Amino acid sequence: MTKSLFLRLMSALLCVCLLAGTFAGCSGNKAKTDTPSGEALDVRADEYAGLVDGYDPEEDNLDAERSASDEVSLAGTVLTLNGEKVSFSNSSLVEHTRLSPNKNDPEHNITHRTHKIDTITIHCMAGQLSVYTCGNVFADKDAKASSNYGIDKDGRIGMYVEEKDRSWCSSNSANDNRAVTIEVASDSSEPYKVNDAAYKSLIRLVADICQRNNIERLTWSTDKATRIQHKDGVNMTVHRDFANKSCPGDYLYSRMGDIAKKVNAILKQKASTTTVKSEFPYMIKIKAKMTDVRKGAGTEYDIVTTVKKGEVYTIVEEQKVNSETWGKLKNDVGWINLKDTERVD
Ligand SMILES: [Zn+2]
Numbered sequence: 179m180t181k182s183l184f185l186r187l188m189s190a191l192l193c194v195c196l197l198a199g200t201f202a203g204c205s206g207n208k209a210k211t212d213t214p215s216g217e218a219l220d221v222r223a224d225e226y227a228g229l230v231d232g233y234d235p236e237e238d239n240l241d242a243e244r245s246a247s248d249e250v251s252l253a254g255t256v257l258t259l260n261g262e263k264v265s266f267s268n269s270s271l272v273e274h275t276r277l278s279p280n281k282n283d284p285e286h287n288i289t290h291r292t293h294k295i296d297t298i299t300i301h302c303m304a305g306q307l308s309v310y311t312c313g314n315v316f317a318d319k320d321a322k323a324s325s326n327y328g329i330d331k332d333g334r335i336g337m338y339v340e341e342k343d344r345s346w347c348s349s350n351s352a353n354d355n356r357a358v359t360i361e362v363a364s365d366s367s368e369p370y371k372v373n374d375a376a377y378k379s380l381i382r383l384v385a386d387i388c389q390r391n392n393i394e395r396l397t398w399s400t401d402k403a404t405r406i407q408h409k410d411g412v413n414m415t416v417h418r419d420f421a422n423k424s425c426p427g428d429y430l431y432s433r434m435g436d437i438a439k440k441v442n443a444i445l446k447q448k449a450s451t452t453t454v455k456s457e458f459p460y461m462i463k464i465k466a467k468m469t470d471v472r473k474g475a476g477t478e479y480d481i482v483t484t485v486k487k488g489e490v491y492t493i494v495e496e497q498k499v500n501s502e503t504w505g506k507l508k509n510d511v512g513w514i515n516l517k518d519t520e521r522v523d
Pocket residue numbers: 222224301302347348417425426
């Protein structure tokens with residue numbers, strides 16, 4: 179499909195959306211977005227129900243449209259939230275990034291999320307949109323909608339709002355401030371079935387989000403009040419908790435327990451390999467010209483000092499982070515990535 183045809187189709191669908199006042203997120207949306215809380219910022223991809231996805235990013239020269247700001251760092255950011263330092267990063271599973279302007283709370287000049295990530299909210303797109311099309315929908319300021327991640331029918335993962343930022347996804351600012359929101363491509367009508375490839379990617383992505391944000395276990399409840407109040411360790415919510423909509427559709431809703439189970443199996447497996455079996459202490463020599471020493475194991479931690487090629491240090495502990503092994507230096511100096519070193523003992 180050519181770009182002009184694509185844009186015409188999108189604007190036609192937008193008109194349909196605006197005319198169809200029955201959509202919970204559409205009707206009265208304009209007035210609601212002017213409210214300071216940012217509630218109900220919810221004209222979302224699922225209002226484009228029925229869109230046949232024919233958008234070809236190569237043909238439409240997608241890269242030319244993306245800005246430099248789409249080149250986000252996976253290294254992460256540290257924010258101070260309620261007096262606590264919280265590190266944020268983004269998933270390395272992302273294949274397409276197109277950052278949406280629809281995020282945070284511009285009315286109050288708040289430029290990041292205001293709560294640490296402790297919740298997962300999975301949505302359905304109500305259409306088989308590719309990660310590219312979904313990014314285009316959310317790139318439109320007038321859509322007043324976004325999600326942190328999107329997954330398409332082929333299992334590709336897109337990022338539209340970095341994890342440090344609050345997306346406009348679930349019709350509830352408190353939820354979106356604490357949740358990572360994920361739009362999953364689905365059929366366009368109930369039960370909004372999701373392809374196997376998308377489902378598998380969803381599990382991998384959620385496990386990755388939990389691991390990086392220290393969510394040890396994913397817990398689902400079929401009781402709405404339990405979900406909303408985060409009782410009994412429940413840390414999954416759904417869009418229908420906050421708005422009069424079907425989202426995430428009965429297909430995903432009935433599988434939330436299965437998603438939690440599969441994610442928890444991955445988390446358990448990863449936890450058991452976190453501490454690498456080695457004999458401590460041992461000596462290493464720095465191979466790279468310079469290597470950063472960080473406060474913790476992983477690039478999301480602050481740099482405390484740097485060490486130089488040829489210098490020799492003692493490692494007293496190891497940790498595996500995103501398949502790379504980090505070593506702790508003696509005397510609590512900090513952690514270094516062991517890929518830049520060689521054993522010398
Ligand atoms: Zn939704």
